[in-house]
Amino acid sequence: MKIIGENFIGDKISAKGNSVFSTFNPKKNVSTPWQFTEATPNEIEEACFLAYQAFKIYRKTKDNERALFLREIANEIDTIKELEEVYCTESGLSKERFQTEKERTLFQLRMFADFLESRNWRNEIIDNQAPILKKTYIPLGPVAVFGASNFPLAYSTAGGDTTSALAAGCPVIVKSHPMHAATNDLVAQAILRAVKNTNMPDGVFSSLNGISHQTGQALVLHRHIKAVGFTGSVQGGRALMDLAAGREEPIPVFAEMGSVNPVVISNLSLERKALFWAKAYADSISQGGGQFCTSPGIIIAEKNKHFDNFARLLSTELNKIETACMLHPNIKKQFINKRDHIIALDSVRSLSKIKKEHDNYIQQSVVIVDGNSFLKNKALREEVFGSFCVLVECKDQYEILDIIESLEGQLTGTIIAEKEEDIQDLKEVFQYRVGRLILNGVSTGVRVCKAMHHGGPYPASSTPFFTAVGTDAIKRWIRPITYQNFY
């Protein structure tokens, strides 16, 4: 299968623009051989109009027809021989990670197919008093999807947003992530083959390239786009939220913008299980180079010898782990800037000796700061995207609660405690700051299922009402309607 490098406007390939770009191989620290042409304003207009036309047909498809379509997408992706190599080349991620992520992508497509075939997934409600009322859900219209830099498959072209939007009955226009446009190219071709194989309307899926902000902005502002899915930074997500809110017809932006995923460890857990948790957290912090939205970035505990011991163990464990290749030189640069800014603060003590970080590799590391300084410095509460963790030593439990209360919205929060400890006050405060509260575990690893909530108060998500993972993710693309007197 060939990488085409053009925009996919429905079943048409198109490269009318003059601006081209390549992706990058972070492990070899060189550009990839593939070139992509940015979409022009006319091509964007064309894709949006085609999606608008396709919506009129696609919204009438039956649930089982869309289920078939999703399964066909999964099957087509599964046949792309070049996918592993292209994915690994563009992302610096491992073959094992590719396998996991591909399986997750196929699983999501098939899960939504099953979901569409399940009984009354729309939760239709009928009130039989006269006049009879039936409440159900209908799709919103064409959706623009912005893929994640850190999930070239599972949260990109055929990822959670696209899959749930297509399941809902909404056409999708993907803005390919400029760091993995070749992976997008292959997956987009697979989706378009599935469109043909299952007789879905032309324009139900398009993919546009763009390395500048213009392509994305034009999509969000387009009158035919009715909702936006985004996974990325707070800065990027907020920019799209502001654009969408300022439209003549404001539209929802579902932005999953990451978080620092704070962890509170109890005294007893530190005393009894310091090594166990140090190993678990070294593992979690370093997973995928820390480039997960659920990567733990803050660990809070009372200052005492047990926390000192834990800090030492954690830093030792992290030192054992090989340096990690970041997704892109820009991501490494941002990581280094933010981390080194924090390390340079007077109140911060680094627990890891940073050795030479060649090319796009970074070293996993931890620092420690006292609770009072943490409360005073906003930079310490902001996400450092990559393997880096701030340990916060507090003078007492009240300071821990103060810190939790001072946090912005988070995707996850974690409490590590022993059975006999009373965690009620902490749980009470913590739950109002997070979308998922975990007891005695790690925040990385998000199970894809009905009971999952992946989202949280702003700025973890643009809106706290919806999840980006699991079957409830479909609720972002459908809205209620009541039919009166129709039955």
Place this chain on the structure above:
Amino acid sequence: MKIIGENFIGDKISAKGNSVFSTFNPKKNVSTPWQFTEATPNEIEEACFLAYQAFKIYRKTKDNERALFLREIANEIDTIKELEEVYCTESGLSKERFQTEKERTLFQLRMFADFLESRNWRNEIIDNQAPILKKTYIPLGPVAVFGASNFPLAYSTAGGDTTSALAAGCPVIVKSHPMHAATNDLVAQAILRAVKNTNMPDGVFSSLNGISHQTGQALVLHRHIKAVGFTGSVQGGRALMDLAAGREEPIPVFAEMGSVNPVVISNLSLERKALFWAKAYADSISQGGGQFCTSPGIIIAEKNKHFDNFARLLSTELNKIETACMLHPNIKKQFINKRDHIIALDSVRSLSKIKKEHDNYIQQSVVIVDGNSFLKNKALREEVFGSFCVLVECKDQYEILDIIESLEGQLTGTIIAEKEEDIQDLKEVFQYRVGRLILNGVSTGVRVCKAMHHGGPYPASSTPFFTAVGTDAIKRWIRPITYQNFY
């Protein structure tokens, strides 16, 4: 029971400001004797801080405790002897309307009480694979509620927004509607007695007065306010949406902003049942002086002798109805301006002879315009708040579909057709423009129940996902959270 005229900051009354205002008796065309003091910035701060403190306690109350609280509010409102007189004086609405609206208000309070006591109203989902996941819902935090001018009880101080937010576990600060601040005063006192009687935390309810925009703006911008409920004009709702979207932490605004509630009547219905539908629509258009968000403002049909006949009958029926007193001189003024602007258009022909409209009274009226002119002039598609209806005569069914497609989002749409007529194409297009689609009925009359959806695509509502009426209205004030490994 005495009208106090001050702000209610929890159980404290407070009138530190210098700006006072009175409400107005539209029937007698004079000011009422009651005076109200606008809240100062300090009083607003005080109420928000108190609500924030109250939330920490209120969010821990049990469902049946909040159910008791809601029932007690209903009981307390039911004992206010002066309510009928004050309501009718301030609104110009009839005693019958007062009764209906009061019953609806008490019904809503008791319905949410029952709902809180129903099995698993949060739709908790448990996934028993390890680690166990439980997904449930928790309240957002303090909510600011802006009451509706046209529902001094059922969509104001203790109306749908307040009731559903209190049911959810959110403290409420009501910004009293300046047209019925005395009604608010009495109802606020009733709620505050219920707070005491059921030992709810001080600050779970406050009521602030304001005739300028400042009180409302300060509330929406306050860091402790986490969501907003609003019922009113598009202009007002959009202003609050923009304010909330521009905050450092954007918050949701649930604005129900009204609509023109278009109706399409088929040829056969006009031929067979012109008088029946003319009577039904004269009734619906004139109900409450047309001051309902579901008042039908556009009736569309094919141009032919049957539509001519219907137009004549409708105008005759409307002429039989007594002139209606509007809620306030400003509302009459806006009505007259918009209506007369439309009547003055070259393409528009008035079917009603407008007689003298004394004081705050207006005459119910209809005009007729051809489909092409309707499509060209945006003013004809905008809501004229009051009894006024635009008949649109189209050259064929395609023009009818064009018009429906050209409409902005609507709360309701109605199709009048005979059984043997094929309405599939119309239904298909119409449903994507409305929150509720009605067959052979009128849009006025919104049943309060689980199957009701009262909302719609923008600008009918700020967001299409939520309803302002029925038990699902509680979903605006709660958000999902997943507990991992807690059970």
